[in-house]
Amino acid sequence: MDATEQTTDVLIIGAGMAGLIAAAELQRAGRRVLVLDKGRGVGGRLASRRIDGAMFDHGAQFITTRDPRFADVLERGRQNGAVEEWCRGFAGSADGHARWRGKPAMSAVAKHLALGLDLHLEMQVVALRSAEDRWRAETATGLTFTAEAVVLTPPVPQSLAMLDAGGFVLTSEMRTRLAAIEYERCLAVMAVLDGPSRIPPPGGFAPADGPIAWIADNALKGISAEPAVTIHARNAFSLKHWERDRQESGRALLDAAAPWLGAGIKTFQVHGWRYSKPMKVHEEPCVLVSQSPPLVLAGDAFAGAALSGWAAVEAILAQRHA
Numbered sequence: 001m002d003a004t005e006q007t008t009d010v011l012i013i014g015a016g017m018a019g020l021i022a023a024a025e026l027q028r029a030g031r032r033v034l035v036l037d038k039g040r041g042v043g044g045r046l047a048s049r050r051i052d053g054a055m056f057d058h059g060a061q062f063i064t065t066r067d068p069r070f071a072d073v074l075e076r077g078r079q080n081g082a083v084e085e086w087c088r089g090f091a092g093s094a095d096g097h098a099r100w101r102g103k104p105a106m107s108a109v110a111k112h113l114a115l116g117l118d119l120h121l122e123m124q125v126v127a128l129r130s131a132e133d134r135w136r137a138e139t140a141t142g143l144t145f146t147a148e149a150v151v152l153t154p155p156v157p158q159s160l161a162m163l164d165a166g167g168f169v170l171t172s173e174m175r176t177r178l179a180a181i182e183y184e185r186c187l188a189v190m191a192v193l194d195g196p197s198r199i200p201p202p203g204g205f206a207p208a209d210g211p212i213a214w215i216a217d218n219a220l221k222g223i224s225a226e227p228a229v230t231i232h233a234r235n236a237f238s239l240k241h242w243e244r245d246r247q248e249s250g251r252a253l254l255d256a257a258a259p260w261l262g263a264g265i266k267t268f269q270v271h272g273w274r275y276s277k278p279m280k281v282h283e284e285p286c287v288l289v290s291q292s293p294p295l296v297l298a299g300d301a302f303a304g305a306a307l308s309g310w311a312a313v314e315a316i317l318a319q320r321h322a
């Protein structure tokens, strides 16, 4: 082992909801766990951004659960001030089921889940190879992490790219199943307004048709001191506009949102989510790609992200070497 190599029992790639849940649970089970993420912060699609004093959730908008384990996680987050109930539904879908939000914003949920974990950020894994009875993850900065077992939680096409780069050969049946997993795209606009929006309380709304799938008022939501609106485009609009100028696409979405804005736009930014949500959730909650050394693919394509994280832990702990 040289100075650029670190070793652990289980390597988790991806510090989103699935990876963080899996890492914490494996650590509780007594494994040495190390988490790598290419981002500057934790959370993945649990994402928040500040623009000129306004705060935006621009990925996941809220969390719901009917799973008791996840309800416990949210309750611990609530007790620690990282999670808060936002509402019990929106105009047209007020079903009484709790919608949770991060406090002060969605990324706080991930920061809470990451407490106590050995986390390495800005570590893009470019290749994952199996070497004898271990996995070797190579990063874009030339570091190597070795582990007895790996949980891969990025969107599936990104995970497959790492395995391909490492020369790992999947069975053709497995590759066909995994390659069939597709995601919606989503262009997300974050606009700072010069006055309150017309979005009705509690601050979120899913239009029935048109290019906008979701529009939210982050001030009404309780996360922004300044009027701040998040707009999510539908998959069809996002696909059509993906390669076009982002400011122009953002402007088109703001035009479509005019009836709900009711105020001037001070500034806006656009973020493109290439892998926003899986089109269809895979039939298994995670996939054991290799038994020896163990490698599990998890994430929201396989079940809810949190449930997939737990399923990955069970799969890893069931293996002899991990």
Ligand SMILES: Cc1cc2nc3c(=O)[nH]c(=O)nc-3n(C[C@H](O)[C@H](O)[C@H](O)COP(=O)(O)OP(=O)(O)OC[C@H]3O[C@@H](n4cnc5c(N)ncnc54)[C@H](O)[C@@H]3O)c2cc1C
Pocket: 013, 014, 015, 016, 017, 018, 019, 036, 037, 038, 039, 042, 043, 044, 045, 046, 058, 059, 060, 061, 062, 063, 064, 123, 124, 125, 126, 153, 154, 155, 158, 162, 186, 188, 232, 273, 275, 276, 277, 298, 299, 300, 301, 305
């Ligand atoms: C616009 C939008 C709106 C949404 N709205 C909701 C909602 O309201 N409610 C809801 O429940 N869900 C919502 N979702 C979905 C929700 O955000 C996801 O299901 C969940 O956050 C996925 O978690 P994950 O851990 O599976 O993946 P991710 O959050 O994508 O985490 C994967 C992590 O892997 C990292 N990674 C990727 N490649 C590499 C690499 N090569 N090396 C190292 N790290 C890497 C990424 O940086 C990322 O942090 C929304 C998503 C989007 C984009």
